[in-house]
Amino acid sequence: MSQDEKELYELITQGPRAQARQHFALTDGHGRLTGPFGDFLLSPKVGTALQALGSTLRYQIDLSDRARELAILTVAARLRSNFEQESHEAIAQALGFNEDELIAIRREDMTLFDPYESQVGQTVTALxxxxxxxxxxxAAKESLGARTVFELIALVGYYSTLALQLRVFRADS
Structure with a gap:
């Protein structure tokens, strides 16, 4: 690996994702990055920017953990991103999502959720x-606030990018 690739690899494998409770492996048995992360190494500068955005969206926005995972899973369901769906369903289950809620998200049905989470899901679906x-x-501005709507726009864009990348590079499980 080049120096830029090594630095990005370390950001992913030793940064916030690695420090958080692991619900899916960041690397395989040979140390290769899994999911979208391995392809980030194809262009370390872009990969580093994407990694930083993803980390920010996962760990530094105002959405509750449940609302964030509902949003991510709504994108994954719509765009048929198996890797994102499987990995984030594991996170969602750890946050207390039940099977009925996961099935509802796959159908883009937000009726099982409290008003705030439902508004998050409806906003993501509209985006x-x-x-x-x-x-x-x-409705979104009144319920969520303009800042959260802005963050949801970034989240939808980021996870849509990952879904496309996973499909094109045939990395989606």
């Missing part, structure tokens, strides 16, 4: 449809 119309924007 995946291309935009927030005036009614969605008003």
């Amino acid at each position: 995946l449809n291309g935009d927030l119309d005036e009614a969605h924007w008003k």
Whole structure:
């Protein structure tokens, strides 16, 4: 590996993802990065930026852990990202999601969730449809706040990028 690749590898394997409770392996038995992370090494500068954005979205935004995982899983379900769905369902289960809730997310049905989480899911679904119309924007802004809507836009964009990357590089399990 080049120096840039080594630095990125260490950011992923020794940074916040590695420090948090592990619900899926970051590396395989040979030390290779799993999921989207191995492909980050193809362009270390872009990979480093993506890694930093992903880390920020996972560990530093205002969404509750449950709301964040609901949002990630909604993107994974819509875009059929198996790796993201499997890895984040493991995280969601550790946060107390039950099987009925996971099935509901796969169907983009937010009726099982409390009003806040439901609004998160509805907002993500509208973003995946291309935009927030005036009614969605008003409801999201009132319920979640403009800052959280901004963070959800970044989250949807990031996990959509990963889903596309996983498909193109045939890394999705």
